[in-house]
Amino acid sequence: xxxxxxxxxxxxxxxxxxxxxxxxxxxxxxxxxxxxxxxxxxxxxxxxxxxxxxxxxxxxxxxxxxxxxxxxxxxxxxxxxxxxxxxxxxxxxxxxxxxxxxxxxxxxxxxxxxxxxxxxxxxxxxxxxxxxxxxxxxxxxxxxxxxxxxxxxxxxxxxxxxxxxxxxxxxxxxxxxxxxxxxxxxxxxxxxxxxxxxxxxxxxxxxxxxxxxxxxxxxxxxxxxxxxxxxxxxxxxxxxxxxxxxxxxxxxxxxxxxxxxxxxxxxxxxxxxxxxxxx
Numbered sequence: 539x540x541x542x543x544x545x546x547x548x549x550x551x552x553x554x555x556x557x558x559x560x561x562x563x564x565x566x567x568x569x570x571x572x573x574x575x576x577x578x579x580x581x582x583x584x585x586x587x588x589x590x591x592x593x594x595x596x597x598x599x600x601x602x603x604x605x606x607x608x609x610x611x612x613x614x615x616x617x618x619x620x621x622x623x624x625x626x627x628x629x630x631x632x633x634x635x636x637x638x639x640x641x642x643x644x645x646x647x648x649x650x651x652x653x654x655x656x657x658x659x660x661x662x663x664x665x666x667x668x669x670x671x672x673x674x675x676x677x678x679x680x681x682x683x684x685x686x687x688x689x690x691x692x693x694x695x696x697x698x699x700x701x702x703x704x705x706x707x708x709x710x711x712x713x714x715x716x717x718x719x720x721x722x723x724x725x726x727x728x729x730x731x732x733x734x735x736x737x738x739x740x741x742x743x744x745x746x747x748x749x750x751x752x753x754x755x756x757x758x759x760x761x762x763x764x765x766x767x768x769x770x771x772x773x774x775x776x777x778x779x780x781x782x783x784x785x786x787x788x789x790x791x792x793x794x795x796x797x798x799x800x801x802x803x804x805x806x807x808x809x810x811x812x813x814x815x816x817x
Contacts, residue, residue, distance in 0.1 A: 627814015
């Protein structure tokens with residue numbers, strides 16, 4: 539009986555070792571630490587000291603380069619889901635205008651927005667949406683807006699009985715954007731927008747002028763910078779180049795009389811500037 543005891547003890551020990559090996563094999567591997575990088579080496583008389591550090595994140599992935607919590611108005615990404623932005627500003631487009639915008643994020647890259655553009659004599663309201671996605675460091679977006687405008691110049695605003703004019707119309711503006719973060723708190727957006735006139739008319743002293751069909755009225759190219767020092771409020775400014783019909787919108791550049799062609803389709807080039815603040 540005593541002789542059998544060592545054999546029993548050895549068998550039990552072997553079973554325990556086998557169970558331990560199986561448990562170690564089944565255990566999940568420990569997470570790998572980021573690779574170390576040698577950043578310096580110092581030698582003394584008897585030894586060498588190597589200074590290493592863990593691999594750094596890409597600069598654009600750091601907290602300092604994070605997208606603002608409430609997003610941006612013009613950058614293709616827009617606000618985040620269920621986030622919104624209000625923006626007010628001024629622009630020169632044929633004439634000086636006051637602008638106000640509202641943008642809300644819907645998630646999955648989608649957002650909706652609306653804009654009012656006015657100088658009292660001329661007023662325009664547009665609404666629409668966009669969808670954005672990423673391609674490397676770039677944010678790309680496509681958008682579409684529908685707008686309506688109305689302007690009036692006559693006895694209601696200027697004391698005269700010799701001239702009375704008003705104009706109105708419906709616009710469809712598709713476009714595309716590409717955006718890039720150029721600094722930790724600065725974003726630049728390049729935008730293309732086409733101007734399609736679905737309907738327009740002008741009243742000139744008893745005569746109403748209106749084209750018989752929708753028309754392509756030109757396009758605009760805009761470069762916009764958004765700067766947010768504290769990632770809360772945003773300062774924006776930009777520059778635009780336009781190539782549109784000489785009478786776009788017709789209320790501003792009516793080249794028509796009772797005896798001439800009602801609408802001039804020749805295209806002209808001109809510039810615009812804008813600046814404002816996003817809340």
